Amino acid sequence: KKLVAVVGLGRLGSEVARTLYQLGHDVLAIDQDEQLVQDLTGEVTHPVRGDATNENVLRELGIHNYDVAIVAIGTNVQANIMVSVLFKTIGIPYIVSRANNELHANTLERIGCNKVIQPEAESGTRLAHMLFTPEAQEYMELTSAFGISRIRVPDRFVNMTLKESGFTGVRDKYGVAVLALKRGDDITLSPDGEDRLANGDVMVVVGRDELVGRISAT
Amino acid sequence: KKLVAVVGLGRLGSEVARTLYQLGHDVLAIDQDEQLVQDLTGEVTHPVRGDATNENVLRELGIHNYDVAIVAIGTNVQANIMVSVLFKTIGIPYIVSRANNELHANTLERIGCNKVIQPEAESGTRLAHMLFTPEAQEYMELTSAFGISRIRVPDRFVNMTLKESGFTGVRDKYGVAVLALKRGDDITLSPDGEDRLANGDVMVVVGRDELVGRISAT
Numbered sequence: 001k002k003l004v005a006v007v008g009l010g011r012l013g014s015e016v017a018r019t020l021y022q023l024g025h026d027v028l029a030i031d032q033d034e035q036l037v038q039d040l041t042g043e044v045t046h047p048v049r050g051d052a053t054n055e056n057v058l059r060e061l062g063i064h065n066y067d068v069a070i071v072a073i074g075t076n077v078q079a080n081i082m083v084s085v086l087f088k089t090i091g092i093p094y095i096v097s098r099a100n101n102e103l104h105a106n107t108l109e110r111i112g113c114n115k116v117i118q119p120e121a122e123s124g125t126r127l128a129h130m131l132f133t134p135e136a137q138e139y140m141e142l143t144s145a146f147g148i149s150r151i152r153v154p155d156r157f158v159n160m161t162l163k164e165s166g167f168t169g170v171r172d173k174y175g176v177a178v179l180a181l182k183r184g185d186d187i188t189l190s191p192d193g194e195d196r197l198a199n200g201d202v203m204v205v206v207g208r209d210e211l212v213g214r215i216s217a218t
Numbered sequence: 219k220k221l222v223a224v225v226g227l228g229r230l231g232s233e234v235a236r237t238l239y240q241l242g243h244d245v246l247a248i249d250q251d252e253q254l255v256q257d258l259t260g261e262v263t264h265p266v267r268g269d270a271t272n273e274n275v276l277r278e279l280g281i282h283n284y285d286v287a288i289v290a291i292g293t294n295v296q297a298n299i300m301v302s303v304l305f306k307t308i309g310i311p312y313i314v315s316r317a318n319n320e321l322h323a324n325t326l327e328r329i330g331c332n333k334v335i336q337p338e339a340e341s342g343t344r345l346a347h348m349l350f351t352p353e354a355q356e357y358m359e360l361t362s363a364f365g366i367s368r369i370r371v372p373d374r375f376v377n378m379t380l381k382e383s384g385f386t387g388v389r390d391k392y393g394v395a396v397l398a399l400k401r402g403d404d405i406t407l408s409p410d411g412e413d414r415l416a417n418g419d420v421m422v423v424v425g426r427d428e429l430v431g432r433i434s435a436t
């Protein structure tokens with residue numbers, strides 16, 4: 001159980017704050033916007049309205065006791081940088097901040113942020129790579145040509161076994177292997193070749209990009 | 219080689235447009251903001267300044283010939299929805315749009331968007347899950363409490379076998395299973411319990427979040 005402070009409760013910050021709270025951590029969520037703070041009532045430990053560029057406000061909230069601070073302010077680059085510097089000054093051991101572009105990211109790293117994320121750029125890259133594999137829901141790169149994809153079972157495989165559908169055994173990296181099969185909340189790891197696919201099933205597959213891409217090709 | 223139109227060249231749209239162009243596709247990138255359009259000169263096929271809520275503008279640009287259209291307008295929900303509806307009306311075969319929240323996502327799906335993404339929320343969830351697994355490089359959710367993580371081998375496991383390190387067999391979802399082991403560009407799927415870990419190895423593991431989190435705990 002860790003103490004995490006999240007500043008900026010826009011689309012990114014509210015989701016980080018909520019998820020961390022669900023994972024069991026103590027979450028202090030700060031925003032200048034009263035409505036956004038209200039929206040998180042019951043969904044984080046401590047939703048607080050405040051201006052995070054004000055060092056007194058941060059100290060009164062006990063920020064110096066926190067394990068991790070996340071700066072999720074987006075568009076307002078000046079505020080984003082100021083708050084990051086304040087967290088560094090106050091001495092928070094691990095600081096995550098978001099950046100809008102490479103120069104901004106560079107600046108945050110020089111300030112001493114431990115992790116800098118560019119959420120939209122990461123999503124944009126991911127979307128571009130998954131766009132022409134329509135059933136693809138998620139992609140995790142292993143090498144530039146080989147990755148793990150989470151895909152919805154294509155219609156034409158419904159009611160066929162994994163083997164009949166052309167999937168290879170889990171150790172074969174020259175075909176497309178199914179690492180996991182998800183049916184609702186139920187997960188089977190390294191499913192058997194004789195397992196039969198149902199409509200709505202989600203598969204986690206691994207293989208060379210072109211081969212995985214062909215799964216959805218009709 | 220596909221024809222892709224991207225509307226909205228903010229942080230998400232500019233990255234999608236650039237990446238698709240690098241992947242070899244024909245990219246039409248539209249924004250009302252002249253500067254953002256200029257910034258993409260040479261980085262996409264056809265950067266154009268225009269108001270995408272104007273059907274004539276879209277038709278003059280030949281949008282009806284496109285394979286895919288991506289609505290990357292964010293904050294302006296009204297414009298985002300209007301452009302999505304226009305693309306549907308014009309008959310683009312595959313439409314991706316972004317949403318700011320669940321209700322917005324629901325609306326876009328009802329309009330007929332083929333794929334709806336919430337980039338910040340996805341990044342937020344991912345960040346929350348990876349925050350306390352410092353070696354975590356990537357996370358793919360399977361259920362809210364169970365996911366696949368790509369992690370750098372923790373120092374204390376170097377030179378130990380997978381079995382000695384406490385990893386379970388690939389079918390056991392009550393422990394943490396290693397789905398793949400990457401050493402440089404070399405990938406072993408479902409590695410053997412007797413395989414020995416080396417410094418710099420990257421593992422793809424699956425298991426309940428708390429158990430995976432403990433891997434990095436010292």
Ligand SMILES: Nc1ncnc2c1ncn2[C@@H]1O[C@H](COP(=O)(O)OP(=O)(O)OP(=O)(O)O)[C@@H](O)[C@H]1O
Pocket residue numbers: 007008009010011012013030031032033036050051052053072073074075076079338
């Ligand atoms: N000084 C500040 N103190 C506290 N909160 C702040 C401060 N400055 C900005 N914020 C908050 O940060 C939040 C996120 O910033 P903003 O909306 O500008 O970025 P965004 O990129 O649109 O965010 P997202 O993409 O996560 O929705 C806003 O809700 C805003 O009220």
Ligand SMILES: Nc1ncnc2c1ncn2[C@@H]1O[C@H](COP(=O)(O)OP(=O)(O)OP(=O)(O)O)[C@@H](O)[C@H]1O
Pocket residue numbers: 120225226227228229230231248249250251254268269270271290291292293294297
């Ligand atoms: N009707 C329109 N026609 C063309 N472009 C538009 C239109 N409306 C908005 N845009 C553009 O969409 C882009 C992205 O929208 P906006 O900046 O509001 O969202 P955002 O959520 O901050 O984006 P991001 O997170 O990707 O940076 C802006 O550059 C804006 O000029």
